[in-house]
Amino acid sequence: xxxxxxxxxxxxIEKRQSVAFWCNPISGHATLYWYQQILGQGPKxxxxxxNNGVVDDSQLPxxxxxxxxxxxxxxxxxxxxxxxxxxxxxxCASSDPAWNTEAFFGxxxxxxxx
Amino acid sequence: xxSVAQPEDQVNVAEGNPLTVKCTYSVSGNPxxxxxxxxxxxxxxxxxxxxxxxxxxxxxxxxEAEFNKSQTSFHLKKPSALVSxxxxxxxxxxxxxxxxxxxxxxxxxxxxxxxx
Numbered sequence: 001x002x003x004x005x006x007x008x009x010x011x012x013i014e015k016r017q018s019v020a021f022w023c024n025p026i027s028g029h030a031t032l033y034w035y036q037q038i039l040g041q042g043p044k045x046x047x048x049x050x051n052n053g054v055v056d057d058s059q060l061p062x063x064x065x066x067x068x069x070x071x072x073x074x075x076x077x078x079x080x081x082x083x084x085x086x087x088x089x090x091x092c093a094s095s096d097p098a099w100n101t102e103a104f105f106g107x108x109x110x111x112x113x114x
Numbered sequence: 115x116x117s118v119a120q121p122e123d124q125v126n127v128a129e130g131n132p133l134t135v136k137c138t139y140s141v142s143g144n145p146x147x148x149x150x151x152x153x154x155x156x157x158x159x160x161x162x163x164x165x166x167x168x169x170x171x172x173x174x175x176x177x178e179a180e181f182n183k184s185q186t187s188f189h190l191k192k193p194s195a196l197v198s199x200x201x202x203x204x205x206x207x208x209x210x211x212x213x214x215x216x217x218x219x220x221x222x223x224x225x226x227x228x229x230x
Contacts, residue, residue, distance in 0.1 A: 004157070031216065042118070042204050042220025043158070056215035091157055095216070100165045102148060103218065105157040 004106035018080035025094030035091040116141040120221035135190040137205030144210040152202040
C-alpha cells in the first residue's frame with residue numbers, strides 16, 4: 001500500500017515570497033490533515049479536511065495560510081507571504097474517516113524562510 | 115483544552131536493557147492515546163494506540179504502552195532495547211469524539227538513544 005506522498009521535500013524561500021506544498025493521501029482515506037512541526041516541538045494541526053470540506057482550521061493563520069482539497073483527494077497548502085517564523089516541517093497526514101483510526105503521515109516538506 | 119507532557123527531553127539506555135519513555139496527558143472526558151516515532155528526515159510512523167479495552171496495548175517493533183487512567187499516563191515500554199530504536203518519540207492525545215475534529219495534540223518529543 002502506497003503511503004502519503006508529499007512534494008517538494010525541501011524548499012528555501014525569501015521572506016515575503018509565496019510557497020505551495022502538495023499532498024496525495026493514502027487511497028480511500030477521506031480525512032486529510034496538515035500539521036506544522038517547528039524544530040524542537042511536536043506537530044501542531046493547521047487544518048483537517050473531511051473529503052473536500054474543512055472540519056477544523058482553528059489554528060490556521062488565515063491571513064497568510066490557505067489550503068484546499070478540491071476533489072476530495074489531493075491537497076495543497078499555500079503560504080503567502082512567508083515570514084521567518086514559518087520555517088518548519090509541514091506534514092500531511094491522512095486517515096480512514098472512522099472515528100477510531102490513526103493518522104498516517106507523509107515524510108514532510110522542510111521549509112526554510114531566509 | 116487538551117495537553118501532553120513528555121517530561122524527559124532525552125532518554126539513554128544500554129542495548130538489551132528495558133526502556134521506558136514517559137507521557138502524561140490532560141483531556142476532557144475519555145482520551146484516545148497514540149505513540150509515534152520519527153527517524154531523522156522522515157515523517158511520523160505510527161507505533162500503537164489506546165482506544166478502549168485492555169490497558170496494556172501492544173504495537174509495532176515490540177513496543178507496548180500501559181494506559182493508567184488514575185495517573186493520566188501512557189508510558190511507552192520495550193523489554194529489550196535495540197540500537198535501531200534510537201529515534202524521536204512522540205505521545206499524542208485526542209478526546210473521544212465520533213465526529214468533528216480529530217485534532218491530535220502532541221508532546222514535544224523524547225529523544226531515545228540506545229547505546230551499544
